[in-house]
Amino acid sequence: MIGRQEADSIERRSGVSLWRQIADRILQAIATGDFAENAALPPEVVLAERYGVNRHTVRSAISALVQEGVLRAEQGRGTFVLSRKRLSYPIGTRTRFSTGLQSQTSERHIVLLSSSVEPASQRVAEGLGLARGTEVIRLETRGEADGRPVSRAAGWFEARRFAGIDRAMAETGSITASLARFGIDDYLRQSTVLSARHADAADLADLDLQPGAIVLVTVAVNVTPDGEPLQFSETRFSAERVELRLSAL
Amino acid sequence: MIGRQEADSIERRSGVSLWRQIADRILQAIATGDFAENAALPPEVVLAERYGVNRHTVRSAISALVQEGVLRAEQGRGTFVLSRKRLSYPIGTRTRFSTGLQSQTSERHIVLLSSSVEPASQRVAEGLGLARGTEVIRLETRGEADGRPVSRAAGWFEARRFAGIDRAMAETGSITASLARFGIDDYLRQSTVLSARHADAADLADLDLQPGAIVLVTVAVNVTPDGEPLQFSETRFSAERVELRLSAL
DNA sequence: TATAGTTGTCTATATCAATAGACAAATTTA
DNA sequence: TAAATTTGTCTATTGATATAGACAACTATA
Numbered sequence: 065m066i067g068r069q070e071a072d073s074i075e076r077r078s079g080v081s082l083w084r085q086i087a088d089r090i091l092q093a094i095a096t097g098d099f100a101e102n103a104a105l106p107p108e109v110v111l112a113e114r115y116g117v118n119r120h121t122v123r124s125a126i127s128a129l130v131q132e133g134v135l136r137a138e139q140g141r142g143t144f145v146l147s148r149k150r151l152s153y154p155i156g157t158r159t160r161f162s163t164g165l166q167s168q169t170s171e172r173h174i175v176l177l178s179s180s181v182e183p184a185s186q187r188v189a190e191g192l193g194l195a196r197g198t199e200v201i202r203l204e205t206r207g208e209a210d211g212r213p214v215s216r217a218a219g220w221f222e223a224r225r226f227a228g229i230d231r232a233m234a235e236t237g238s239i240t241a242s243l244a245r246f247g248i249d250d251y252l253r254q255s256t257v258l259s260a261r262h263a264d265a266a267d268l269a270d271l272d273l274q275p276g277a278i279v280l281v282t283v284a285v286n287v288t289p290d291g292e293p294l295q296f297s298e299t300r301f302s303a304e305r306v307e308l309r310l311s312a313l
Numbered sequence: 314m315i316g317r318q319e320a321d322s323i324e325r326r327s328g329v330s331l332w333r334q335i336a337d338r339i340l341q342a343i344a345t346g347d348f349a350e351n352a353a354l355p356p357e358v359v360l361a362e363r364y365g366v367n368r369h370t371v372r373s374a375i376s377a378l379v380q381e382g383v384l385r386a387e388q389g390r391g392t393f394v395l396s397r398k399r400l401s402y403p404i405g406t407r408t409r410f411s412t413g414l415q416s417q418t419s420e421r422h423i424v425l426l427s428s429s430v431e432p433a434s435q436r437v438a439e440g441l442g443l444a445r446g447t448e449v450i451r452l453e454t455r456g457e458a459d460g461r462p463v464s465r466a467a468g469w470f471e472a473r474r475f476a477g478i479d480r481a482m483a484e485t486g487s488i489t490a491s492l493a494r495f496g497i498d499d500y501l502r503q504s505t506v507l508s509a510r511h512a513d514a515a516d517l518a519d520l521d522l523q524p525g526a527i528v529l530v531t532v533a534v535n536v537t538p539d540g541e542p543l544q545f546s547e548t549r550f551s552a553e554r555v556e557l558r559l560s561a562l
Numbered sequence: 563t564a565t566a567g568t569t570g571t572c573t574a575t576a577t578c579a580a581t582a583g584a585c586a587a588a589t590t591t592a
Numbered sequence: 593t594a595a596a597t598t599t600g601t602c603t604a605t606t607g608a609t610a611t612a613g614a615c616a617a618c619t620a621t622a
Contacts, residue, residue: 075514078524079336079377079609081579084328088511095508107598118581123599128328139599140588152506155559256559257401260509260527260552262337265324275327278509278527303509310404310505310559328579330609356568367611372569388569389618 074115082117083124084276089115090129091304095150104142105135132274151209151306155282157252160240165209172209174237177270179203179230181223188220191285191296199223203233206270214306216270217299243294251294254287260303271302278303323364331366332373333525338364339378340553344399353391354384381523400458400555404531406501409489414458421458423486426519428452428479430472437469440534440545448472452482455519463555465519466548492543500543503536509552520551527552 074085093099105111108126112119126143129135137143154164165172180202189196200220207215219239221229225246232242243251263277271279279300286295301308323334342348354360357375361368375392378384386392403413414421429451438445449469456464468488470478474495481491492500512526520528528549535544550557 075517075524076580076608079330079333080511080525081328081330081608083579085511087328092510109598120582121580124579126599137599138589140590140597142589142598150508257556258507258529258559259399259556260529261341262329262334262527268324275324276329278511280507280509307506307508310507325610330578332609358568369612370610373609375569386569387619389567389620391568391619 074117080276081124082115082121083128086111086115086117086122086125087128088276090125091134094134094145094147095304097149099145101145101148103145105145107142128274150304151214152309153214153301153306154309155253155256156310159253159284161207161215162238165214169209171211172207174233174239175206175208176230176234176237177204177206179233184220187283188296191283192220192222192293194222201226201229203230205233212305213271213302215299215301216267217297219295219297221295239295248288248294250289251286252289254285254291254293256282256284258282258308263300263302267300271300273302273304280306280308282308323366329525331364331370332377335360335364335366335371335374336377336523337525339374340383343383343394343396344553346398348394350394350397352394354394356391377523399553400463401558402463402550402555403558404502404505405559408502408533410456410464411487414463418458420460421456421463423482423488424455424457425479425483425486426453426455428482433469436532437545440532441469441471441542443471450475450478452479454482461554462520462551464548464550465516466546468544468546470544488544497537497543499538500535501538503534503540503542505531505533507531507557512549512551516549520549522551522553529555529557531557 074082076082090099090105099105105126106114108119108122111122115122126135126137130137134145134147135143136146151165151168161174162172181199182202183197184192184194184200186196188200189198192200194200199222201223203219203221205217205219206213207217229242229246232245233239236242259281260278261281263271263273263275263279267273267279268275268277271277280303282297282299282301284297284299285293286297287293323331325331327334339348339354348354354375355363357368357371360371364371375384375386379386383394383396384392385395400414400417410423411421430448431451432446433441433443433449435445437449438447441449443449450472452468452470454466454468455462456466478491478495481494482488485491508530509527510530512520512522512524512528516522516528517524517526520526529552531546531548531550533546533548534542535546536542
């Protein structure tokens with residue numbers, strides 16, 4: 065990389081405190097592998113000079129990350145990296161939570177948080193090709209890998225056709241397995257729209273994030289091989305824990 | 314949507330000032346179309362109550378957005394939305410800047426900012442299937458639509474094979490047209506990895522963003538239909554101006 | 563032409579964020 | 593063991609952030 069010197073500088077009077085900007089930088093460095101797992105961070109004085117701030121400001125950043133479980137500080141020894149690189153979550157025509165992360169994690173599963181029946185909103189109705197107001201089942205789920213939450217999703221299914229999918233989901237912990245109970249043995253991703261924003265209060269709680277964190281948001285429609293809409297979903301990924309790999313679509 | 318009441322609340326002591334969080338919310342609302350273009354924002358007192366902060370705090374947020382050219386405030390009348398919804402940028406096997414945004418913009422083009430020859434870094438070499446250190450040409454470009462910067466990209470090409478592609482790029486303003494001069498009349502996107510982070514100082518300058526803004530980052534490899542690597546690229550999109558639509562090819 | 567509704571400006575106060583310096587406490591190294 | 597290195601704690605000061613209240617200036621409308 066060239067000309068990245070000044071990019072290491074920090075924005076003042078930006079509404080984002082310096083300690084949080086520095087915490088972000090450190091997270092970023094860990095996520096991209098610049099700070100290896102278990103390795104010691106440069107000493108506080110060095111970081112302070114690198115970012116052009118006071119040592120105490122660096123300490124604020126570090127203490128936030130210690131709180132967050134990303135770093136461990138040991139008096140007299142140094143500060144060490146606990147967390148690992150980002151998971152790489154594949155998105156393609158055959159997107160499946162568990163299989164996608166299989167090779168990168170020792171354990172992953174989906175937890176059903178809640179379910180409800182509601183009239184389809186405009187966008188849900190559009191996505192599923194239903195009339196607005198048609199009853200749909202809404203499943204709120206969280207995806208976890210190696211004990212850490214990585215994604216939070218809301219999925220909508222036509223209520224009439226998929227009555228009981230909430231129970232299936234609770235029992236199997238898998239969308240794929242749940243759909244199989246309704247005779248769907250294959251489904252494809254028809255469309256995905258992707259955006260990013262700051263995590264809101266709900267995201268922070270659901271994904272166990274700190275304020276100021278970023279979430280990647282996908283809005284997708286899954287269909288049968290024939291093109292019949294099955295599921296409309298909105299998923300939020302923690303941008304600091306996962307990256308999305310667009311596999312041959 | 315259900316249960317979004319509390320999500321409207323704001324995080325204190327988060328390292329992100331309240332006025333900036335509120336500015337983000339308003340931007341978000343505009344981007345998703347919740348606040349229509351040219352429409353009046355709710356009065357300051359109402360916003361203050363909605364977000365649970367003082368009116369002066371809301372005013373700070375609004376004044377930042379006025380500065381940014383997103384809002385226009387008129388004493389006695391109200392505050393009005395100037396900017397429009399996010400552009401939807403398609404990503405698929407045939408991803409082309411200009412064609413992708415054609416229907417949504419009246420004008421778009423790519424500006425060549427700089428070019429240089431350098432030895433391939435680890436990741437560039439891997440992406441292009443070259444030995445590390447092989448000479449590559451690096452093109453720095455900015456994509457603009459309707460006069461606003463939407464993306465900032467670095468692209469790497471094998472220097473030996475694509476000598477002069479910088480000139481071609483400067484003249485044509487198009488990757489597709491430049492590659493055509495080297496006998497490449499079609500190319501496909503082989504892989505794309507997507508992540509999100511806060512904009513750094515370089516992003517802020519290049520994309521004309523405000524501190525605290527978010528960028529979507531894609532790292533991609535383009536290949537010939539035969540699978541021969543042509544281009545390795547890293548692109549940063551302003552998350553408040555574009556969303557990425559993953560198109561099935 | 564009042565009146566209500568809205569943005570703009572001013573003063574004051576309290577808390578958070580950042581800098582500065584000094585030294586304690588723990589660990590590693592010479 | 594002594595010295596060097598590193599994190600932890602304390603005090604003090606400055607500027608940015610947030611709250612509070614009052615009122616001016618401007619616009620639309622009854």
